[in-house]
Amino acid sequence: MTDTRQRSFEDNDQKPMGFGRMLRKEDPRFVRGRGRYTDDVQLPGMLHLAILRSPFAHARIVSVDTSAAAALPEVKAVITGADLAGLGLAWMPTLSGDVQAVLATDKVRFQGQEVAFVVATDRYVARDALELIDVEYDVLDPVIDVRQALAEGAPLIRDDLDGKTDNHCFDWETGDAGATAAVFAKADVVVSQDLVYPRVHPAPMETCGSVADFDPVEGRLKLWSTTQAPHAHRTLYAMVAGIPEHKIQVISPDLGGGFGNKVPIYPGYVCSIVGSIVTGKPVKWMEDRSENLISTGFARDYIMRGEIAATRDGKILAIRTNVLADHGAFNGTAAPVKYPAGFFGVFTGSYDIEAAYCSMTAVYTNKAPGGVAYACSFRITEAVYLVERIVDCLAYELDMDPAALRLKNFIQPDQFPYMSKTGWEYDSGDYEPTMRLAMELAGYDELRKEQAEKRTRGELMGIGISFFTEAVGAGPRKHMDILGLGMADGCELRVHPTGKAVVRLSVQTQGQGHETTFAQIIAEEIGIAPADIDVVHGDTDNTPFGLGTYGSRSTPVSGAAAALVARKVRDKARLIASSMLEVSVADLEWEKGSFHVKGDPGTAVTIQDIAMRAHGAGDLPEGLEGGLEAQICYNPSNLTYPHGAYICVVDVDPGTAVVKVRRFIAVDDCGTRINPMIIEGQVHGGLTDGVGMALMEMISFDEDGNCLGASLMDYLIPTALEVPDWETGFTVTPSPHHPIGAKGVGESATVGSPPAIVNAVVDALKPYGVRHADMPLTPSRVWDAMRGTAQPPI
């Protein structure tokens, strides 16, 4: 099943047809400053919207006086929560079936929460007017430490929910508790470790925003917005705002990164719609960076206890975990309805074990909503961090090399498709060659020798490994839906008379290169050059319905749809070719781009000839309609399960506790590779996320609930100086159920890299007896770890 040989196209520059390295169709406009992002949209008469936000984490709203703001001549509307309540729009559903306040009515529940908004003639005046709104608050005690959220007497956050008496959000479990306990009872070795995956933020360079243009005559809403899921948003607006769905056009233009931040519907989008309806003018809302960090979807915030059971010689028998999840004030987690903890159930990782069990409690706190974001693949970042840290803890306990321990416990190639102990059917995998390649690229044995030598001199060098299995491509609609919308994706392909084509997608790129790679998929299947194929996406009036881009689902779901729609067109082309060449279809042979008569390559028609005939005057086979186009809605039978082996080398300065990532080797296996250049770029970006999360990034709060990471002064994102030149490699284990054998990959590096970095730092600190240190491993946290005084992050 595995093909680890380099396929010849990997080295082909600018292969003209199909898979391989191809420069991006997107780049010419972006390098000229001719991209079109939401804030670039300028419409005649357009007004600007600014949002007043709560300075408190938890407070009752006593009164809101907007008279001074409304008196400014440039101000066209000032809207409060009470105004929205009158329209039935003060609350909106979240993607996980909870509700979230659009504008606060009764009280505020996190610092930065939306309280009122102003619409004015320009963005400066709109901000001036915010200063003139007078809100009287009655400050309440907040719930900040998630460990105290369920304590007796804890302040009640969600008194808006009928009968709610505590801050409990949901419980969830998976696996077999009894079987797992039995295995733990008989194990030689049991290791337990508390792990915190701190709250971080995806912080795309472009913040969230929208331009709403409501036409009162037609009753039509046109909404440009920063959304990764334009079709799902359209449906939700129809349900919430009462505008019929065929009268709503959502346009997601060029997005300046998404990283999961742009999946949920934010109050600002709804406010811009209301603003446009109220004023009769187009209304733009564009948040600033602080608003983005303080109020939009955070990521992670899982407090985990990991336990692992094994034999003395290193056979892993079982993994058990208990999780406390902080969901903030509203449960805004973007996850399939039946998966409130996302796909955390894949926490058994790449290992063949006897039993596993997880129990989880999620709670409300006085913080912004979110949880699923930042390339997490629905909580797989947390799952992989758990298993890869706890396996390293076991290696430490057994005094065993962490690479050898992993190699001993991998699921074997002949076990696929492999049903995990928590019910996930891994599609394919051949883990050992991937691991061996990473070790070879790293020079693993030499690195261990170098480390031993450095330790004799008191130098701190660490080598960290992470071997992960991802689960991407949500998903089979039988199990997976978002608010009742099945997680399938549509695709339409039209071939024009002259043989050029347009393909329309339901997914929405945020920089991942879909305009290039989807043209490559079509080219591979139908033999029209990628340059002759336009990829249309992001406009709900002009694309088929589907669930959008997140969870690395574009290639698994929409990529499959693209391949199958091209095959559908090819099947019709074959019928036309048979009539053109006057032979039966069985006598035709397809060679990329043309059909020829078997045994007679000279008697052929190209796809361009066929396209002209399909639209032209000549006869078509009986019963066949004119035109050359097709559409499809693809419902995946399973997820795809890419994997990877990562090795990180760090140096820690014993005098300052500064961690330097010296090398990072990443070997990924995502099955068939559509465009190696783009995959490499995806991996580089994800590895940089990993450095950020492991060493720098954190959204924290003081005891009053003030957000301490709400600007780039404190929320530290890696620059070019904090990351090394990445070293990448690959193996190829295709997905057997995917039409072109391709798996998703975009989030793999973000998922796989943080445990490699933490494992490397803990390994470097071994001479200090350090067994674990929580992220972010800033100099002060590493310093505390070296001295045994580290506290878990809050």
Place this chain on the structure above:
Amino acid sequence: MQVTMIVNGDEVTREIEGRLLLVHFLRDVLSLTGTHWGCDTSNCGTCVVWLDGEPVKSCTVLAAMAGGHEVRTVEGLAVDGKLDPVQEGFIQCHGLQCGFCTPGMLMTARALLDRNPDPSEGEIREAISGQICRCTGYATIVRSVRWAAVNAAPEVTS
């Protein structure tokens, strides 16, 4: 107040408020939307343009301060439709994904190469360290700038 400046070679005069930031002057008043606005604390560098040949963060310059000076933006980088080598380098080496940091990165890269036509990897990393990219992980940006150094147009290197 009235302000006059040269933007990408053309003289422009506009009536503005004294508090208007240069980034908003370029984007909202002149519709030069290639320059972006990514933060509110002067960290991200998506707004980098040239002021009299020096890269500056245009979110941290008042439009009034640019009065009487020369401003160059990403829209002024290609000459007669021919891409600058840094633009070509970013395409060839996949130095961009979402494209949001790209205009600022390009302006810094061009300024670096004008001063130092053969920068090392370390010098490139330092030159762009006032700018954040969330997509690329920087390695391909470094390669892009090196590509531009190696494939410099004759008039740039002479």
